[in-house]
Amino acid sequence: MNYHQLYSTFNFKDKTIDNRFVVAPMTRISAEDDGRANVTMKKYYERYAKGGFSTVISEGIYPDDKNSQGYYNQPGLANGSHTESWKPVVDAVQDNGALFIAQIMHAGGQSQGNPYTNETIAPSAVAPKGEQLEFYGGEGSFPQPRAMTEEDINQTKEAFVQSCLRAKEAGFDGVELHGANGYLLDQFLTDYLNQRDDQYGGSVDNRLRLIVELIEDVREVVGNEYIVGIRISQAKVADGEHKWAGGEKEAEQIFTKLGVTSLDYIHVTDADGAQPSFGEETRTLAQAAKEFSHLPVIANGQLGDPEKAETVLNNNEADLISIGTGALANPDLPHKVKKGIKLEEFDFQNTLLPKAYVKEHELEKELTP
Template structure:
């Protein structure tokens, strides 16, 4: 196939992407103990840029030295030393012609390893469902977090703002706010995790308020010419089957609200991007995001087959595709697709970190 859609150009904000392939954000726990980026990470990200991906989204980066860190050896953008450590990584990616976007992630109540504190915070004192990911160093149920005070909320908003400015200083082309997979922003959106009775709880609009405030404050800080996106999902790392209560109706409320905010794109992730997301016969998550927000959409979820991805773009359900496990197995996926080469199958024994001792289904929710 010629993959005319996959290999067409697209402009996000003031940056032109040479194709529609994006590396999905994937937790790697390969940073230094103090959160600095390193040579291992430089080689990891540079490989995708060399492999033809037009855009690379970083793993989730923690934004402050309080409650945001989710995993030990997760990289941060919480201070100046973190910023400096990212500069050679960013330069290596951009030197190969790819744009590089920093994903900013506050783990909230889903944190399972924080060098700064043993406590966790969340919208309400409700523990996430399921168990911590042993693959990422956790074990057993999540602890019950402390309900966030007004000051905690202000601190979290400021953390996103300051880390976005550090990302800009480090040379990143943009920032993606992590509002998916059960992390802090998603905890505010999730009905059973958010039992607040103030302006941040109750209705969908109230539960989205923190999203909107963070988006607008980050945009005000970084200016108009820095790419700003958000990632969103229904499922979580430890509750992959979760669905929004009102299904497609709630999706319309959410994406319409996000479409009116100062975003350049929405990045949606689902178990399978081509499946109906809200029940039989409903829209896919990507189509809902695109139609209701009127913004460019990155779709994620088992799109590691070039023909399938091409057809998905051709049907106008998304504008870009992000690859996780398929990119891990094929860091040069775009270059291979362009010349019709066979792709390698994902094999966690060969592809993931050496300490990986886990069944594949236990990590799929994080790596799709």
């Protein structure tokens, strides 16, 4: 099949990428104990750039040394040593032709591993549903978080801003604010987790207020030429079945509001990025984001099949496709698809250390004309 859309160019600001394949952000828990990036991470990210992905989005990076970290051995951008540790990783990705975007993530009440504190904070004193992820070192139910004060909110915004500045200093091509999957920004957006009665709670506009303020605060310090995106979802790590109470109408409110900010793109993730997200005969989440925001959209969710991904692009439901488990199994997926090489199935046992990127020489031999 001729995947014309997947292998077409796309412009991010003044940067032109040569295909629409994006590596999705995935929790890797392979940083140093103090949050510094390391050689393992360099090899991990570099492999995707060598494998033909035009854009790589990092795993969630915590922005401060207070309440933001979500997992032990999660990387940070909370201080100068973190910034310096990312520089060789960024260089390795960019030297191999890919854009590298840092995803900035505050775990909020969904944190399950933070060496800086035992306390979690959230919009309200409501524990996330579900259980912590044992695969990432968690155990049991989430504790009840402390409801954030106005001072906490201001400190959190400043932490995001400073972390984005550090990302720029480290050389990343842009930043993605993590407003999905049940982490802090999504907690503010979620009705049952946000029971505030101030300007940050209640209506959709109020629950979205922190995200909108944060986008503009970040834009002010990184400048107009720097890429700034956001990730949005309905489902959460601890509540995979969650849907917005207002359905497609609420999606219209959210994406319309985001569309008049200074964002450069919206990255949406769903269980299946090609299926209706609000019930039968409704839009996909990506389609809703694109139609209501009028911004470029990255679609995510079981889109590793190139025919399926090409269809999403052809239908104008998204502009780029981000791939998670398919990329773990095939860090060279864009090269393989182009050459007609069969894709490997995802193997859960190889999630933390995908065998493909440590056997780099074998793959390079296989792809040599």
